Amino acid sequence: MSPLATLFEAALFASSRPLTVEELRTLEPTAGEGAVHAALAELRDAFAAADHGVELVEIAQGWQFLTRREYAEAIERAQFALRPRRLSPAALETLAIIAYRQPVGRSEVDEIRGVDSGAVIDKLAERGLVEVVTRGEGLGRPLLYGTTPQFLEILGLKDLDELPRLEELSVALRPPAPAEPE
Amino acid sequence: MSGPASPVVQDRSGFVVELEQFSGPLDLLLHLIHEDELDITDLPIAKIADQFLAVINELGLNQAADYLEMAARLLRIKAQMLLPRRLGDDEWEDPRAELVRRLLEYQQIRELVEWLGQAAARRAEQLGRGFRPEPPAAPPAPLVIELNDLLAAAERVIALIPEPVLHRVVPRPLDVEGATAKLQALLAERAEFGWLDVVGARPTLIDVLSVFIALLELAKRGSLSVHQAGAFTPIQIRRESPRDAV
Numbered sequence: 445m446s447p448l449a450t451l452f453e454a455a456l457f458a459s460s461r462p463l464t465v466e467e468l469r470t471l472e473p474t475a476g477e478g479a480v481h482a483a484l485a486e487l488r489d490a491f492a493a494a495d496h497g498v499e500l501v502e503i504a505q506g507w508q509f510l511t512r513r514e515y516a517e518a519i520e521r522a523q524f525a526l527r528p529r530r531l532s533p534a535a536l537e538t539l540a541i542i543a544y545r546q547p548v549g550r551s552e553v554d555e556i557r558g559v560d561s562g563a564v565i566d567k568l569a570e571r572g573l574v575e576v577v578t579r580g581e582g583l584g585r586p587l588l589y590g591t592t593p594q595f596l597e598i599l600g601l602k603d604l605d606e607l608p609r610l611e612e613l614s615v616a617l618r619p620p621a622p623a624e625p626e
Numbered sequence: 627m628s629g630p631a632s633p634v635v636q637d638r639s640g641f642v643v644e645l646e647q648f649s650g651p652l653d654l655l656l657h658l659i660h661e662d663e664l665d666i667t668d669l670p671i672a673k674i675a676d677q678f679l680a681v682i683n684e685l686g687l688n689q690a691a692d693y694l695e696m697a698a699r700l701l702r703i704k705a706q707m708l709l710p711r712r713l714g715d716d717e718w719e720d721p722r723a724e725l726v727r728r729l730l731e732y733q734q735i736r737e738l739v740e741w742l743g744q745a746a747a748r749r750a751e752q753l754g755r756g757f758r759p760e761p762p763a764a765p766p767a768p769l770v771i772e773l774n775d776l777l778a779a780a781e782r783v784i785a786l787i788p789e790p791v792l793h794r795v796v797p798r799p800l801d802v803e804g805a806t807a808k809l810q811a812l813l814a815e816r817a818e819f820g821w822l823d824v825v826g827a828r829p830t831l832i833d834v835l836s837v838f839i840a841l842l843e844l845a846k847r848g849s850l851s852v853h854q855a856g857a858f859t860p861i862q863i864r865r866e867s868p869r870d871a872v
Contacts, residue, residue, distance in 0.1 A: 460756030501752065508754055509754070511752055511753045513752055516750070516751040530746070530750075531742075531743070531746060536742050537735055537739050540735050541735060543738075544738070556728075556731060557649070557650055557652070558650040558651050558653075558728070559650035559692045599742060599745040599746055599749055600745060600746075600748060608738070
């Protein structure tokens with residue numbers, strides 16, 4: 445492996461969260477962006493080619509070493525690590541709305557869900573999955589929320605573009621035999 | 627509002643819905659629509675309104691403002707649908723349009739929830755570094771304490787307990803035998819004497835009781851008889867010839 449790839453390997457090993465390309469570049473400021481991407485690809489392929497228990501994954505606008513899926517159960521059974529808590533349907537609904545409508549205010553989330561969502565949003569903010577990104581126009585200049593890199597991380601997404609597009613989704617998951625509007 | 631329950635709901639024997647299952651009134655509405663395979667874009671609003679009301683009655687959801695608001699909305703749309711409209715009225719707007727738009731929007735959200743849930747579950751199969759399990763709840767640490775401290779603490783606690791109101795029981799044996807002997811001595815001496823001759827001028831409570839019991843006992847045996855002129859008058863004691871003394 446190239447020296448740059450092994451340097452990244454060390455840094456990524458030491459980190460418990462995804463490191464962005466910008467962060468990795470600070471390790472070797474003279475390296476160009478192309479060289480950084482090449483080194484990361486080299487590192488990922490090296491781990492994929494040899495038999496390893498971990499793999500280098502592109503996630504949340506960065507890169508991270510993660511254990512291979514097939515070992516999740518054994519690791520959890522031995523209680524070395526726990527899977528993160530599952531999100532409730534209410535939390536997922538709220539996340540979905542914020543992800544697709546961001547920046548979005550509470551009243552709009554309430555309106556779409558048909559129930560008061562203040563407490564759910566507060567909890568999501570506490571877990572670092574959403575945050576106040578700006579303030580809206582209009583009465584009281586309401587706080588507007590958006591998703592965080594942490595949101596991408598818990599879903600295993602590289603970026604928001606990986607979310608399904610609404611048109612695709614409603615076709616793919618359409619409930620049985622809904623009549624087409626005229 | 628609270629007319630007879632819709633026959634549609636009555637027909638479904640054993641139809642049970644749990645509140646926790648639904649994240650709100652839109653979720654419940656979608657459930658009812660899918661259950662009956664209704665056309666969401668041409669909603670039979672009277673039917674769905676009745677079902678919605680019946681279900682929230684059954685569930686005891688009457689407190690939940692969000693569900694009540696939806697119920698009111700459904701009833702308003704139902705009423706609007708009943709209003710006659712003029713033929714060729716291009717201005718007429720389907721009163722269901724807003725609800726249908728919201729339901730479609732919400733349905734899309736539910737589909738996204740499905741997708742997000744699966745993505746999160748898949749992500750959870752991979753663990754990053756430094757992912758530590760939540761520590762189990764630690765048992766309470768053993769107390770480190772000196773015996774004297776413990777005793778002092780116990781005393782402080784005991785001192786705070788209010789004095790209990792209890793009757794103190796003191797052994798005060800009655801001297802019935804002594805009183806009997808005294809009475810017999812007096813009987814041998816005199817044929818008749820007064821109460822005060824037996825107990826003395828300043829008797830204690832014990833003396834009074836002892837003499838009284840002895841007196842009754844001797845009266846029972848027939849050694850003496852007890853007389854009193856009236857209530858609260860002095861008691862007179864007379865010697866009786868022992869009858870069939872065994």
